[in-house]
Amino acid sequence: MFAATELNQSDRKRQGLYRVLFMLMTGLLILPVLLILATLIHKGGSIISAEFLFSEPTNGMTAGGIFPALYGTIWLVTVALLISVPLGVAAAIYLSEYAGDNWFTRVINLAIINLAGVPSIVHALFGVGAFVLFFGFGTSILAASLTLAIMTLPVVIVATRESLQAVPHAFREACWNMGATRWQTIRRVVLPNAVSGILTGVILEVSRTTGETAPIMFTGAAFFLPFLPESVFDQTMALSLHLYVVATQVPGVPDELPYGVALVLIAMVLLMNSLSIAFRMWLRGRKKW
């Protein structure tokens, strides 16, 4: 009764073939990540120590640690987040919950997509013109973080808007029916259920912000600074720029130093990603509907 026909058999063979093919391609994706990590650990792992992380570079950056760069990157990322998350989330709430589908929102959506496609060096030049010169922040953490924030804004907006729209429309109507205003509905029902998606956007932003070099090069990151920044109006060193500098700009740097810096940079991104993913899973732990 259930005997396979010839057609069944060839279908099954083909299905097996495609399965293997797709699996291989997925495997290929992981390969570069593993290779990069392995290379970095192999070549730079030996230099990592508490002293490397928490001391200043010495001997014209050919020896010593990376603390000012590490510290500066944390500053840059934090300030950039403080600017772009409220701005991006607010814009996404407006686009998803308040604005109708009209020419105005369509223009804004187009702008967001285009903003995401602008090369980072162009953002850097914009940052110089707007924040360093026009607003007079000088080359500072503030100018650099603003540049980073603008660059990553589309990611936050798109991720937030999509997670807001994933909350079923029926929930909103049920609230409106009870006489809730739009804002009451957003605050009590929509936002709490969109948090995990918003967090995804923030994770992506953190990762990208940590690694970017071009946007901060002209706006706030310094080649070498013998002191730590004290306010957002100071310049700072940054890990990504420091990596570029020790890898290409300074003669006589021992091989393991740039690999060590790269390893710290990647470890930072992976650590923050894992923390956020864990937090997100905890939020999602309870199925909501």
Place this chain on the structure above:
Amino acid sequence: MKLEVNGVSISYGAQTILSDVNLSIREHEIFGIIGPANAGKTSFIKALNRMDMFTSSMRVDGQVLIDGRDIRSVRNVYALRSQIGVVFPLPVGLPLSVYDNVALAPRLSGTKNKKKLDEIVERCLTRAALWDEVKDRLDSLGSLLSGGQQQRLTIARALSQEPQLLMLDEFSIAVDPVTTMRIEDVLKELKSEMTIVLVTNLVQQARRLADRTAFFLEGECVEVGITEDLFTGEVKDSRTRDYVEGRFG
């Protein structure tokens, strides 16, 4: 709360879904609306609490007076909606705890007193015939209850608004027959406190509950009359008799 509906027509784009409805709903009565699918019953309900505002293609013409006031002149639509409880056929348990689901409306209108909220939650869940099933798990998510329970939760939520007008659109679609009967008994009691509009596909349900009933058919309000008259054949339009006797629809 009493309603006066004068020449109301509803259309979506070029398509007219309901035309020229004239009827009045008296205070403290259960007003039944019966009719086959696509008769315009749900759209009619949406027009009464101005849910048409949320559907850009939906257009309502004519006049609806609530206690003599044209609802289109009401600036504070939130106050209007908060006095009208609505239950739609598909249950919506909000992704909040069972307690918060029912406490939401009182909280929206400013009730913070925990004791008072407790009291409202228990009273409304009891009336919606759900209290016994959820009293030990008020903090579990309302959206994870079964379909029938969510429907009763939706009813409890509508009651928590302490509405003056309660509109139920096919409330029994997701509820088992025994629970339906319990809720029907509650509705008979609630009549002394509020006006009830009951949209139903089950003509017998209208017969059991409604004081007066309107028959909608393909976008037309065919007839409004004392419910018993419609069922004993004292009708103005023969289509009404055919429908209640089950000859079509």
